[in-house]
Amino acid sequence: MAIVFQKPHALADRPFHYCPGCTHGIIHRLVAEVIDELGIEGKTVGVAPVGCAVMAYDYFNCDMVEAPHGRAPAVATGLKRAIPENVVFTYQGDGDLAAIGTAETVHSATRGENITIIFVNNAIYGMTGGQMAPTTLPNQVTQTTPYGRDVATAGHPVRICEMLSTLDGVAYAERVSVDNVPNVRNAKKAIKKAFEAQINEKGFSIIEVLSTCPTNWGLSPSDAFEWLRGNMIPYYPLGVYKDKTEEGTL
Amino acid sequence: MKGNEAMAEAAIQAGCRHFFGYPITPQTELSAYMAKKMPKIGGTFLQAESEIAAINMVLGAASAGVRAMTSSSSPGISLKSEGVSYIAGSDLPCVLINVQRGGPGLGGIQPSQADYWQATKALGHGDYQLLVFAPSTVQEMVSLIFKAFDKADEYRMPAMILADGMLGQMMEPVEFPEKAEVAKVEKPWATNGHQGKRAHNVVNSLYLQAPELEKHVVERFKRYDIVKANEVMVENYKMEDAEVAVVTYGATSRIVKSAVNSARALGIKVGCIRPITLWPFPEKEIAAAADKVQKFLCVEMSMGQMVEDVRLAVNGKKPVEFFGRTGGVIPTPAEVLEQIKKLAGK
């Protein structure tokens, strides 16, 4: 009998701890598929964040390091500088990357650090139980914005791809979503392109993946996708924000 | 050679090819030396965006299995403390240098020893220790850098050189070994890419199950016991017939030795005990001295930090007095001599 579907080799044979309907599982799988397709598992080192994906080190079969909160790009910098032939990626959420780790994110980007960042943006802190994230939308209700995010006091959301695309060190920046099949397919293409950019020594690459958090949003998984489409994509438009991977582009 | 430059050169000779730092007085020459040398030998010098980033770059490089180092001065070390805790919790080796300046807060930039507690008790959260080496000459800075890298690798733990602004800034003759002897330690745990030849490695400090975390911490403390049994370094200076023992470390010990010599010229039987490792602390050596001498004096450039460890080691057997200057003020040999005279009843 022919095997028509199986777990990617780079993904560990272990049940995810993620909530029902969470998209981390999809994104983990996409990263693992890309690692398999590029045949780089043996020279790939991943860096896990603090947040829901903290235990990503249990889910990938490549070598993994668990970083302090927000410091994954600095840890990745050390790993990459120590062994430049290796492929180094970080997997970070919005609180980790765009709040406590903003300095590490911006400076690894502007240095053109030859690493790949998978940035999962679900507009909320999941692990700690649903507090406001730097990417929480205006008027979005969270545990720490119980009346909705008031931009007058809580400030505005951060658009990471737009911000980083202004930096000369960034080779590739794209925002994708995993809310439907075509978008999932496109997300995988983007992740592959980012890894390839690193392998071809183009510099810093980041893929921002719009994601859902049904548990903390208080929505069913399918309603969560609707909410993502209706609220997040308008604020965080999908697309390529920077592409220096080929001659002649940008 | 300046102390700061000598430490940088020693690190390079000890096989360190990855340095991550952030500018701060009075350790700047160390970074500048690294910036000049590293590109010429295929190494990494990276000026990070913050102390926090620098220590986490060290975490990454150490995870990959290479010898990595960062250096800073007191306020910067506070910023690094988070990363140091993670490094200790992940059983990674690395070397950190603290060229101490006066505190708290922004404090000052003159020499100080007010980070003793931070280095030996509380550099970051959690149950853990660092190896802490306290040089007193530029030559010793060099030998202790070699030792720090070797011992960090051997015990898989961070090692600190606790220096101060005086040692960092001063120039003294220094000799480097013709061919540096560097311990070669296998690092099968390194996250350097499994190449399909082994199971995947994980560098991690997270254990959500309490008994599992306890097990890891207890195992680490068993290693600390081995360190305590084997790695204590201490110098006894003119202690053979001493009735008063002055306990002091680092740059301050040079001032104390001058005062001890002046006191000896006056017929006072005084000697000096100088811990070279601050952790592990020479408890046994000081306890043994408590059976011989009449009194102890502890001299530090602080309001009295190491003196607590001295009192614990003496365990009430003999009186332990303290003399210190702080805020960057350096005690003079004359001041210390006065204290010795007072203690000796002269």
Next chain:
Amino acid sequence: MKTLNTILAGFGGQGILFAGKVMAYAGLIDEKEISWLPSYGPEMRGGTANCSICISDEPIGSPLVVNPNVLGVMNTPSYDKFIDSVEAGGVVVVDSTLISQKCNRTDITVYYIEATALADEKGFHGLANMIILGKLLKETRFASMDAVKKSLAKCVPPKKAQLIESNLAAIELGMSL
């Protein structure tokens, strides 16, 4: 030899730290124990600068000189700060172009030389520090002439090697005073 505990002091930019380095390296070349400890920090940026240099047959205890037996001073604030700290029997060289005070201590030997004026006059602009050092060398014999020459070659950066000669000439001028 007697242990020499030296302080050189003046304004930032007068070459105080450099003169101290030349002195320390010369001691090293003569196979003495030496240390050189600069003041550092804001003082480097235009304020007063000083350094402690110890040269001895014995290992150096405290590298910070509190009571010098050799003092070279090149500005008034430093003169005021250090003159009373000099050990009895000590030797002091004062740049009298910049310092108008005269010392009334009788237990030390003070030499007043117009180092800055002489430097300008004899074409050694900016080398008053070396004239002071030359006078100190004559009065204290802190190192051999050969060691001082080698020390200069070591302390002057390769890019400025052409300055070795004028530095040496300024030292010799100081020695002639």
